[in-house]
Amino acid sequence: MDEAAFTESAERHRHELRVHCYRMLGSFTDAEDLVQETMLRAWRRRETYEGRSTFRAWLYRIATNACLDVLTGPAREREMSAAPAMIAEVSWLEPFPDRLLDLAADEPGAAAVARETIELAFLAAIQHLPARQRAAVIMLEVLGWPVGDAADVLNTNVAAVKGMLQRGRMTLRAYLPRERAEQGARASAGERAVLRRYVEANELSDLTRLKELLREDARQTMPPHGLVYEGREAILELWGPALAGESAWGEWRSLPLWANRQPAVANYVRRVGEQRFAPVNIDVLAVRDGRIAEITTFDPRLLKAFGLPAGL
Structure with missing residues (x-):
């Protein structure tokens, strides 16, 4: 196979390989790097x-082993040894844009x-699974490979x-939310309504509206900083100074x-005296029973991957 033919065949599977590496590593940035490493290893071999x-299965084999090399390396082992027990506090966790998930689903055989x-x-x-156990769960439970x-x-x-x-199944049951099975099957109109109301409340700096959207036991985390805010009142206490009063940051756009x-x-903010809105963060919401149960807040460095500008 010459280089042009190889590249054409391999590129058909780039997006789904990125999703596979993301599941293995939990980091969108690392997944991007590992897809490149997979393509390089595949060309050399x-x-x-x-x-x-199939050529697709061969690429998956190479990608899995490339990820295992990272997961068993000293840097990731140090991260794992320092990781807190709570699931939302995995320090290297990053969000994955849905627009790129859709590209993966469009690839041949995916x-x-x-x-x-x-x-x-x-x-x-x-x-929280050991590297090889994680790979086994993903290959069998997610990809549906023969054992x-x-x-x-x-x-x-x-x-x-x-x-x-x-x-692996036993460990996952211990860490996954009990309500996940109900909520995971749908991306409902109700969720879209909550999202719309969350945007409106942010842009109006309306803490009363935000309070109405949050469950009493809501939780906010901020990887990689390890910050955790348990309960609606703790979250509102965090948001209050940034949104309202003399210490408010400025005008918000969401x-x-x-x-x-x-x-x-x-989320973007235009501070007093400034012309442009600067990026602040990305909030990913978990909605249960029509209200926000969890907010995972990431820094804004992945805005480009979401197709969003670095300023407004």
């Missing part, structure tokens, strides 16, 4: 492709990216992979978007 599996396998709760929970193929990738036997899967198949908002 192109003579080893013998056609016994399935639609199911919400329950890409939402932040699942991504955070799966980061023998997963064993081949992990260079072990079928019984060992089944054991990894069983232990752009609705979707990340990880969840409603989200990119």
Whole structure:
């Protein structure tokens, strides 16, 4: 296969490979890097492709092993050893734009990216699995591979992979929210209504409206900073100075978007005396029973990936 033919074949699967690497690593930025590494390794090893599996499966094998190399490296092991027990506090977690998830689903042979396998709760929970166990769960539960193929990738036997899967399922059950099974199946009109009201409340700096949107037991986290605000009142106390009163930051603009198949908002502020709105953060919302149960707040450095400007 010459370089042009190889590139054409490989590029057909770039977007879904990025999603696969993202599930393995939890970081959109790292996933971008690992897709490039996968393409480079595949090109260097192109003579080893013998056609016994599909070209797509061969690329997935290379991508999985590239991710395992990162996950078993000293840098990620240090991160894991320092990670708190709560799922939303995985320090390296980043959001994934829905517009890129849709591109992955459009690629040849790729399935639609199911919400329950890409939402932040699942991504955070799966980061607590050991690297090979994580790979086994993703290959078998998410990608639907035969257990023998997963064993081949992990260079072990079928019984060992089944054991990894069983232990992985037990760990995920311990970390995933109990309400997830109900909520994960739908991206409802109700969620869109909550998103619209959240945008309006932000732009009006209306703490009363924001309070009405939050569940009493709502929770806000801010990876990678490890900040956690438990309960509606704690969240409102955090927001109050930025939105209202003499210490208010200025005029707010909030752009609705979707990340990880969840409603989200990119927030900008124009401070007093300034001409432009500067980016502040990206909020990804978990909505349950018509109200916001969790807000995961990320810094704005991934705005470009969402197709949004660095200023308004």
